Amino acid sequence: MAIIIDQNTNVIVQGATGNQGRFHMRQMLAYGTKIVGGISPGKGGLEVDGVKIYDTVFAAMEDHRVDASCLFIPAPLAKDAAFEAIEAGVKVLVIITEHIPLHDEMEIIRLARLKGATVIGPNTFGVVSSGKCKIGIPPNQFFVPGPVGVVARSGTLTYEIVGNLTVGGIGQSTVVGLGGDRVVGLSFVDVLQRFEKDQETKAVVLVGEIGGNQEEEASLFIKKMTKPVVAYIAGKSAPPGKRMGHAGAIIERGRGTFEGKVTALKEAGAAVATLPFEVPALIKDRMGL
Amino acid sequence: MKLYEYMGKNLLSSYGISVPRGKMAATPGDASSAASEIGSEVVIKSQILSGKRGKGGGILFASTPEEAGVAAARILGGSIQGLTVESVLVEEKINIEREFYLAVTVDGSAKKPVIIASSSGGMDIEEVPDEEIIKYHIDVFLGLQPYAAREITRRLGLTGPLAREMQNMLPLLYRIFREKDAELVEINPLVISGDRLIAADAKVTIDDDGLFRQQGLPRVEERTEAEQKAHALGLSYVQLEGNIAVMANGAGITMGTLDIIQHYGGSPSNFLDAGGGTGMEATAKALEILLSTNPKVILINIFGGITRCDDVANALIKVKNEREIPVPVVIRLVGTNEEIGVKILQENGFEAYKMMHEAAAKAVELAGQQ
DSSP states (O other): OOSSOOTTOEEEEETTTSHHHHHHHHHHHHHTOEEEEEEOTTOTTOEETTEEEESSHHHHHHHSOOOEEEEOOOHHHHHHHHHHHHHHTOSEEEEOOOOOOHHHHHHHHHHHHHHTOEEEOSSOOEEEETTTEEEEOSOGGGOOEEEEEEEESOHHHHHHHHHHHHHTTOOEEEEEEOOSSSSOSOOHHHHHHHHHHOSSOOEEEEEEESSSSHHHHHHHHHTTOSSOEEEEEEOTTOOTTOOOSSTTSOOBTTBSOHHHHHHHHHHTTOEEESSGGGHHHHHHHHHTO | OBOOHHHHHHHHHHTTOOOOOEEEESSHHHHHHHHHHHTSOEEEEEOOSOSOTTTTTOEEEESSHHHHHHHHHHHTTOEETTEEOOOEEEEEOOOOSEEEEEEEEEETTTTEEEEEEESOOSSOGGGSOGGGEEEEEOOTTTOSOHHHHHHHHHHHTOOHHHHHHHHHHHHHHHHHHHHTTEEEEEEEEEEEETTEEEEOOOEEEEOGGGGGGOTTSOOOOOSOHHHHHHHHTTOEEEEOSSSEEEEESSHHHHHHHHHHHHHTTOOBSEEEEOOSSOOHHHHHHHHHHHHHTOOSEEEEEEEESSSOHHHHHHHHHHHHHHSOOOSOEEEEEEETTHHHHHHHHHHTTOOEESSHHHHHHHHHHHHHHO
8 A cells, every 4th residue: 555656556757768757767667666658759669778668648558558657848848748648548647847837737737637637746756655666756765665654845855854764764655745836736635635544654744835825724634634743844934025946935925934834733733843853753752663 | 027017007908908097217307207298196106026115105196297206206216125216107196986906816725716806905905804805716728707707796796887897807807817927917906986997006927937938028137146146057046134155955955954054043144946966067156156145154955866965075176176265164965976975075174964953053153153
């Protein structure tokens, strides 16, 4: 068990022959991900690192069952590629691309909802069911199997926290990056619901940041959860109105403040770490380890 | 990218939404002749990228061209909320019977466009009670259909010719939002003047990621010089007030680094997200940007996934060999090629930390000693 993806997930890589796509496809293969094809219009028939390249998603699906797609497509073309995968019937899209126009993101997510597809991202590091399947760009060595589910808005901070967990002897069931943009496919609540149902997951780490009201909405769900939750929120020191790197990290008009999120999470019963390296100790404490 | 009020109004007007007659002026003389051209009482509005201009003395009224010149002289060159006023918009003063609020933006949690409307306009929408605000979500595949415009108009309580005005205006507003890759198109106040609806203000924000296909729109630069330099290198940089310069790789970890500095009583001078996979050249240039802001200490926090630790170490040595680094540099370096990177640093007299909080504590201590 794990959530969203597992050892049986068949994956295609859209944009497999580009720099990023090629590098990360090799890393995913090294992690053990079952990649059944790469998509690169005009390059059908080639083979890259042992993976057959197809011109279109539809072509790959004539040869294989495809469960998920990982998109390394330049921002201006990302909407078209995502539409193609959804229309072809792929049910999980992991969109790594950053800087996709907001309006395109709304359309991608609208189509995904119509067709019953799950979108992770855009602007995500991806999703890893540790030891089973990695779709995305995180460094392989830090992700080992275990009982803790991790859901986060930003990438490197998650590596930091997952790295700390792994060093502390705590593996992960699934690690999900929601994506840093204002409009993304999944919310904290969507993922928490899946973790609550997942038998392998015994506790959850939530890595949030200032801006928006996702953490506040998550708090309402955490109240009802049977599994312990440990949270860390980045951006305590960020001044209002300044964009900190990606659209997620901005405080607008007093909403989405650090204090508001921490209070909501604590009231819901979550433990909140002041600094990232405190997360493993809090998890051990909450799990009774 | 935020647009100035006059740019926003030009945009509204080009789609057929009524705005007051007005003209831009950069000198008191220009303002005076603009007022005489308009030929009525006027309002002089400072053009800065911030709200709350009225409270800051950035909006003045004048009944004659002479008064308009005097008013413009008072505003021009002055500073409102830290922003220098370089131009004013001189507009006809309109007769205000009622003020509405009207906007279209993106609701991140619904993942849809949303029309926000209220008959309590003229103030910060955050201060209007929830029950007086209409939120109408739009299906991005359907767009704003006539029935939706009729329903929003009904909820606003408008009837007669004003209702027709509103029903005509809503689809225009939504078209601007969609066609211009806008994050926000806000009219506050939307003024009832006789049987007309007039946009007395305009706040338009364009999605930076959509700018590549918005060649027709003007460009507004709001960033500092250091922020622009970083942007050109593909780095994300924000100027802050403190004295510890920070570089890390990734927005979340960079914010986390700032938080830890503050936790130990220090004060960061910037946010610099060097991103993932930044090569040696860009890293060296990022360091140059940090040095140009004259910090007391530089703190580098790298958790290398795609980013290689040896690249970061080599970048630091490159900069050190090319120029004097007059301030202490504290480095936390772990991840891909960590051993090689740490060895390079040690050979060149730098100490590398393994934990980010240890490095942050050291940086704060050094900043306190300087």
